[in-house]
Amino acid sequence: MEFFKQATPEERKIYYREEWDVNQVPNFILGQLENREFGFDHFGRGPNDRYKTFNSPEYLKRFMRSKTPFAAYCSVAFYEKPRKREGWMHAELVFDVDAKDIPIRTxxxxxxxxxxxxxxxxxxxxxxxxxKSDLGLKNIHLSYSGRGYHIRVLDESVMEMDSDVRSQVLKYVVGADVPNDKYENRGQIYTLRPYSIPFGYPKVFTDRIKYSILHLTKDSKIEGISKNLLNKTLENRKFIEENQWGDFLNKLDPNHPKTGARNYNKLINSIASLNMSLVDGKVSIDLKRILRLPSSLHSKVSMRCTEVKNIDTFDPFKDAVPKFVWERKD
Amino acid sequence: MIPMSFINPLSDEGKQIVREDGGDLDRIFDENDDIIDAVNSITAQEISDDAYIPKSYVDLVIKRVEWYVDKKSDPKYNHKKYAFLFYPEIAKFDVIAFYILCQAIGIKYGPNSRESRAVSELQGQIIENRLEELYERDRLEIVDKIMNILIVQDRIKWTSLADLLSSKKINLQDLVLKDGNVILDREDFMEYFKDVVKLQQPERMYNVFIGNRIKELIMIKMIMQNTENYIKNVHEIAGREVEPNATLLKIAEEVADALSKEIRYYGGGDSGGEVKASPLNIEKFPPCIRKSLDGIKSGGRNEVIVLFLTPFLSYARLYPSVFSRNTTLKVSDVDADLKITQNEILPMIYDAADRCSPPLFDDQPQEKININAKLGFGMNDNLNLQHEGETTWYTPMSCEKVKLNMPNLCRPDKTCKGITNPLSYYNRKMREK
Structure with a gap:
């Protein structure tokens, strides 16, 4: 059986008429259905049927069953008049991680x-x-999008925030900026590298850099990092695995107290830029975005966009494969 | 004891001073012996010229602004010449000067003006300098006292600082966060992080990493924000009056004159003289633009060509000083017959589109219309003066937006440091020659 093959119009019909149930749409969407804008892609050419609204789950159910769309979306924003996209009330804070676009993949x-x-x-x-731990946010939902994941935050304290603040949150959580390493106290300047600060943003940054370095392969191509530096990094990353960052730095730049940490700086600066691509930034800062409707079919890959209740046990190959895929003969 | 109003003129104490002593606008130009005496009583200053001494409230207002401008732009800046601004002896007069300044700017220029931003920044810098002059104990005490009033709740949630974050006066990354709370208090820090700080003494870590630094930062930024809010209020109230106060309007003009020496510094790190419209010099382009000109090999072709390259090339060629001047122009204001746009700018954009993989117009020919729209000529097939103004001539995207929307483009070089817009990079390089 072949995964990720496009669903035929017949398979879409089977899915929406036999397998899909409106109650699979998560409560965080059904609960305020009438304030969301819906969008549909009927022919696989992008969501051009927009400004749709549904006053009750029953209407949504009828629509999906009769139209069996190629893809279905709903807005992250809540509107007073969603049919006109007017009266913006607030919007979910969203992080879109697409497996296809992760900058470092093994x-x-x-x-x-x-x-x-x-x-x-x-x-x-x-x-x-x-x-959760740093930003203290609650009401966080996760859905599998078909080719990745959508983190959808419905914590009221962030839903009215503008794009600028959302972009700061995004950069914070992905570790996109190298933290300042000079701190002044009573006239004295201290140099503290991020790995020596086990709290706040430097800690998040260190964790993200660690993750990225541990996922590099000898074939990784990263702008600003030469083959030589990549090899040196791979040879010595065992130190990072054990959180011995000082040793790692010494290996990369043996004379760093005299000559400066050139290789180390190059590495972390390049990876910090790369971290920005872990998440699709456009989605996070867009206050009127539409996102795939959880429970709907991602027809391009024949996967079900699914609300993930437990990230540890969720397996897209078990939990997001529609029945018709298992029943395919080829 | 340091008066609270000396650091925060918007405190109740500050308002009280204005109520008691600041009522008579007709006399604020008059020579005021009390101000002169207070300034003369400060020993840590260099008064080699009588002109250095402010002699009236309005003089004091202008001195504040001159200090801010000189400090930023005068290579021969002499701190001692303005030392009186940083000693509490002038606190009472300074509070009144602060209110005069804010009211003048509020009435004449309003809250979203360059002048308003300059006043808020000026106030922030005055506070920073004043705190530096204090003894450590006084400094800690006054910051604590002010913060206790500014922050009503015990712990500050980062989400309550959204305005400050949005205005970029503080950055989320500067805050130490735990469960959504901004950690400022020593005891809180110890409770949360004592066990994880292993390489350093936790106490020392607190002093270095948080100490008073973040607390002061937040306090200063909150006062700056409150200053802007106050200017906004003044502006709204003034809008309801039949005739604005002539004295304040006059002061606003004097302030604007004093600021004009510095005003070119606005616009995202763009400093130096104005760059005039001239043929494009590719050598001076920032790395992100050069990369875009080579064509985009993966996703995001439309954004790079239409939203990023088109505004940059058109402004760099026709109106490079857009950020340092307060005027909105149309393409035809500079290129009356659109010959430059047709013969120099569009070909460069189209070439970059052709170098994309696949070439952008092969599968998306409608993007040519979008390019015309971004130049201000509406959604039309051709650039036609009759359609100009149907859409807005898009200004070049900031570095911040580039990083978010097209992270692969941003590979900063040395010149990028301190630059917040690719156009400022180009202007800086053009000035170097």
Missing amino acids: CNCDNVCEICLNEAKEIVGNIIDTL
Whole structure:
């Protein structure tokens, strides 16, 4: 049986008429259905049927069953008049991690595979941890999008925030900026590298850099990092695994107290830039985005966009494969 | 004891001073012996010229602004010349000067003006300098006292600082966060992090990493934000009056004159003289633009060509000083017959589109219309003066937005340091020659 093959119109019909149930749409969407805008893609050319609204789950159910869309989306924003996209009330804070676009993947697949989907899940887990432990956010939902994951935050304290603040949150959780390492206290300047600060943003940054370095392969191509530096990094990353960052630095730049930590700086600066691509930033800062509707079919890959209740046990190859895929004959 | 109003003029104490002593706008230009005496009583200053001494409230307002401008732009800046601004002896007069300044700017220029931003920044810098002059104990005490009033609840949630974050006065990464709370208190720090700090003494770590640093930072930024809010209020109230106060309007103009020496510094790290419209010099382009000109090999072709490259190339060629001038122009204001746009700018954009993989217009020919729209000519097939103004001429995207929308493009070089917009990079390089 072949995964990730496009669903036929017939298979879509089977899915929406026999397998899909409106009650699979999560409560965080059904609960305020009338304030969301819906969008549909009927022909696989992008969601051009927009500005749709549904006053009750029953209407949504009828629509899906009769139209059996190629893809279904709903807005992250809540509107007073969603049919006109007017009266913006607030919007979910969203992080879109697409396995296909992760900048460092240990697999070499062209599209997505079990390995990179697992890596996407690890990244998502790390982001959710930071959202909870550092930022103290609640009401966080996760859905499998078909080729990755959507983290959807419905904590009221962030839903009115503008794009600028959302972009700061995004950069914080992915570790996109190298932290300042000079601190002044009573006229004295102290140099503290991020790995020596086990709290706050430097800690998040160190964790993300560690994750990325441990997922590098000899074939990784990273702008700003030469083959030589990549090899040196791979040879010595065992130190990072054991959190011996000082030893790692010494290996990369043996004379760093005299000559400066050139290689180390190059490495962390390049990886910090790369971290920005862990998540699709456009989605996070867009206050009117539409996202795949959990429970709907991602027809391009024949996977079900699914709400993930337990990230540890969720397996897309078990929990997000529609029945018709298992029943395919080829 | 340091008066609270000396650091936070918007405190109740500050408001009280204004109520008691600041009522008579007709006399604020008059020579005021009390101000002169207070300034003369400060020993840590260099008064080699009588002109250095402010002699009236308005003089004091202008001195504040001159200090801010000189400090930023005068290579021969002499701190001692303005030392009186940083000693509590002038606190009472300074509070009144602060209110005069904010009211003048509020009435004449309003809350979203450069002048308003300059006043808020000026106030922030004055507070920073004043705190530096204090003894450590006084400094800790006054910051604690002010923070206790500014922050009503015991612990600050980072989400309550959204305005400050949004205005970029503080960055989320500067805050130490735990469960959504901003950790400022020593005891809180010890409770949460004592056990994880292993390489250093936790106490020392607190002093170095948080200490008063973040507390002061937040306090200063909150006062800056409150200053902006106050200017906004003044502006709204003034809008309901039949005739604005002539004295304050006059002061606003004097302040704007004093600021004009510095105003070119606005616009994202763009400093130095104004760059005039001239043929494009590719050598001076920032790395992100050069990369875009080579064509985009993966996703995001439309954004790079239409939203990023089109505004950059058009402004760099026609109106490079857009951020340092307060005027909105149309393409035809600079390129009346659109020849430069047709013969120099569009070909460069189209070439970059052709170098994309696949070439952008092969599968998305409608993007040519979008390019015209971003130049201000509406959603039309051709650049036609009759359609100009149907859409807005998009200004170049900031570095911040580039990083978010097209992270692969941003590979900063040395010149990028302190630059917040690719156009500022180009202007800086053009000035170097």
